[in-house]
Amino acid sequence: MTNLRQSTVREKADSTKQMALAIGSAKPPRRSALRMMLPTLTPWLVVGLVLIVGITLFGVLGPLFVMDPTTIRDIGLRGPSSEHILGTTQTGQDVFAQLAYATRGSLEIGLIVGVLATIFSALFGILGTYIGGFADETFSLISNVFLVIPGLPLVIVISGFVPPAARGLWTIAVVLAITSWAGAARVLRAQTLSIRSRDYVAASRVAGERAWRVIAVEILPNLLPVLASQFVFAVIAAILGEAGLSFLGLGASNSSTLGTMLFYAQNGFALPLGAWWWFVPPGLIIALFGMGLSLVNFSIDEIINPKLKNVRLHRKRARAVARRLRAGKDDR
């Protein structure tokens, strides 16, 4: 999945580099820190949250209500009808039911990879950097090596070692996690370097605080928005990555995800046969969920980089002033 990795690394690289610079230049928000950590409710954020919550609910609760997605019917490929909201597949399986289960599978993959990749990147990016010296060099070396680790055969290798019963989601999730944390770790390293040299961190070290406490209390809170943003990206990247692997026929075997669903639709000639109800919905769900996450990330960006928020506030104020002026004019 090199091309997907490419784009994620790039996104992370630049968005986080800019975060690094932003944090470096902006004074750490010690005052009213909590309030600064909370995003402001913008329309885009609302849209994002609605998309995320909606799709998550569909994935979590949907499977409880839909029919059995594996049931085969002799009717074959049929368009949407009152009986099957999104029609049926080539083998007469209900697309809507499959969509619910597949959404659940993809969300699971996203969540597993998001958590794992964030843990890995935090471990290698923050811990090593804080300790410094040899540990830093080693951890940074490992990050660089993992940046170029070949993901494609790794899928095959890892799934070969997993017993068939435990296959499926986890295999793919682990592979995606292993191949996706390195870029984020590099960014975290830059961030940690910057924070580590701040006076208040130095002060608490001089005061004899233990390393884990300094990291947990002084450094981590400052990195929280960055970690959150990386988590969001990791989730998107994982869901997209799984879809890409599935397209190549190397996806999550024995389990249902949006990627495998697209693969089946694709191999069942869904598009040439005009069976949009089979091909379009899985891709759309991925896109909308990813968009929701990105929009939330937008708000996280504003926390990381308060200047982004200021611009918006200025704009708002300017509009308000303009309104008032206009109103005043009307009065006169």
Added chain:
Amino acid sequence: MSLKSPWRKKAGVAVASLSVALLALTGCSSSSSADGGSSGATLVAYTGQAGDYQINFNPYSPTNIGGVGTIFESLFFVTQVNSDPYKPLLGTEYSWNDDGTELDVTLRDGVTWSDGEAFSADDVVYTFTMLTDVPAINGIGFDGVVEKVDDTHVTFTFEHPAFVDGPNILGKAPIVPEHIWKDIDPTTDVVGDPVGTGAYTLGNFKPQAFTLTANPDYWDGEPKVKTVRYLSLSGNTAGADALAAGSIDWQTGPVPDIENISKTYPGYDAITVPMNQMALLTCSNTDLGCTGPQTDPAVRKAIYYAIDRDQLNSLAFQGTASDVSPTFALPEAQGDLISDSIKEQIAPDTPDTDKVATILEDAGYTKGSDGIYAKDGVKLSLTVEVVTGWTDYITAIDTMTQQLEDVGIELIASQSSWNEWTNKKSKGKFELVIDSLGQGPANDPYYLYNNYFSTTNTAEVGKAAPVNISRYSDKAVDDALAILKSTNPDDVDARQEQFDIIQKKIVEDMPYIPIMTGGTTSEFNVEKFTGWPTLDNLYAFPAVWQSPDNAEVFKALKPTAE
């Protein structure tokens, strides 16, 4: 559909068309046809090649990309699809001695290589001596001695009866020119400038496409199809799209709406030839280390009777599959070889629930509270291995899972990568595998029996078995195969006697559970060319990737424009 190859199945690619540019060469003659003769005589073939071609026209290289049959000819044309006498190519007549240790072949006179040199018995002797000298390219296992009698006669002698090697020697060993090959290393040379006796010569080669050009000096006259262009695309769906755009003339593989080819794709027609038996391969032999419920023949038979083949055909195989015989003789092509002693000549289309229950209960199974049979506390649950991404087989397994569940057998699909699946299969580390069985060089079930049921072609679990994946080993079958090996193929009665023995055994033991016979569907342009094989006149196997059969098709075709 049943012929699986990862590069064909793997990545489907939807919708596509080579539209504009390729229309130029397939349809109207456009200004920019840089090579190839008049466009009407150019046939565009897509073999399922995914990704670029790497030049290799060495007919003895396992990675060659073409040239067998078209450029390099064998002595005779031997095909799996019919029982016609072998069609003479470089040889004109052959005869065996009585015990099958001597084969005399008369060669065609007046044939020249495409570089102008004369073809003679020396080239034949050189080719076969090369096979015995260089075992690395001796894929057909030739172990005889060849001698030149005169310029148009050669004699093969063997230390054992070699009747069954006949089709390979006569039909699957392309003859190469001694005057060129004596200076090259046959294992590593890619023969970028192939010189053969065939109806075609290499036109130009590019990694994305190459052309074969009609040989004006061909001994049987220059073929009517002047240029054949081979394309590389990225898979089944890409092929289907190119077909929809009218940019390829011949391809083999599934397309959408396969039942209505001529309606969906105006100007095209399709032919589906039943060829490879799809089966659940079982690791059947406890003596060689197999474990699991499938080592019990009763379980295998129960599955055999539980399959609803009609439903399977319509849902998983788009209706392209056809009847299968539990004897594994192809019902259409080899129907008269099915033993009369077999009551059920053809596997039943619909499940027989009562029979399944009887078989299992007689074997000591009882139905548990969950509706699944069990014996000695062990649930009758089987895992079937399939390659991730082989959607028709996965669909077939999904369908069978439900069918078997209805009768009390649990089937669990286990998908793995092609690499891992191949490994499990050859090492015997599986319970069931879904796959299709390959045929021999000629239309004769002997080869399938010998490959899939003989002790020589198997190995114990943990070691790689060449072909006999089920680890089946039976003295009676081995003996019958040995007798067949020394029986003249013309002695039909003597052969049938042995076939009866083999078929009785394998139907009884059923190490491979027959599902259906897979049909290989090929689509071709009937508007531009006539003379395609039909089910009534199946002169060659009409799959575009099947060499040397495709060469026979190219030679038989005529452009309609003329």
Added chain:
Amino acid sequence: MNYYLRKLGFYAVALWAALTLNFIIPRLMPGNPIDILLAKLQQRGGTVNASTRHALELLLGGDSSQPVIVQYIQYLGNVLRGDLGTSVTYFPAPVTEVIGQSLPWTIMLVGISTVIATMIGVGLGAFAGWKPGTWLDSLVPATTLLAAVPYFWLALIFVYFFATTMHILPSQGGYDVVLTPGWNAEFIGSSIRYGFLPALTIVIASLGGWLLGMRNMMVSTLSEDYILTAQAKGLRSGRILRTYAARNAVLPSVAGFAISLGFVVSGSIVTEQVFSYPGIGSKLLSAVTNNDYALMQGIFLYITLAVLGANLIVDLFYGVIDPRTRARS
């Protein structure tokens, strides 16, 4: 100087570690090339029996002829000499030849698309960030949808509309195969036609990231004191945009660009699959499915060198423009 030496040493160690992984991972894959080739031959209607297997073993070499450690040392030696071995999939072609044949296609397609996507993305981003609040800026969040669409899904839908339905553009292959590759107008024109749709989809899918990054950077930069100073000096806003703001804001994007150029070599497997494009990605895919160790190693070597090289350049580049980095290390 010490900084640069250390960096170089560091990358040398990383390279060695990556090469070792590239050696190990393919060998951990189940199966071996012979079984796979055999299975392929059989499925292609070839006659396969014990003697075929024997022949292939002789031809391609057994899988366990030498201890792994010897293979490893030979591998490192060969890599240093630039000998990448012989591909099994394309036997007997040497790996360098197989890669050399497809690398130009990948570099052209993915490279050019990356450059175009970066330029458009950075340009639009600079504009959106320069005038926050305009209609362009308020559309920025919508671009996230593009970045979140599964690439192949988008590509297939594009193909369906532009190629299958409307017949505007060809959708398969790298050029019109009746032409002979060469430096002539006809061939280049054909390559552009055939590459248009794949390039378009790559650009669309990756545009959003660049745009967003640049826009945010621009907004941050605009509140810097030196911009204020420039405005106070009464400079024309176009000049401030180009000379002061954009120039500083673009730095992270340049770094990101260098790294993504490194990944260009790995090609885009999915793009190449969708469009039957003759690049390195499809070669990698077939190497993986065929257990072709030499070819896998060869392609990974190229990827490793390119990515590590790009990272090294970025590191050195930052060392030059930001002295703090140098001091800290």
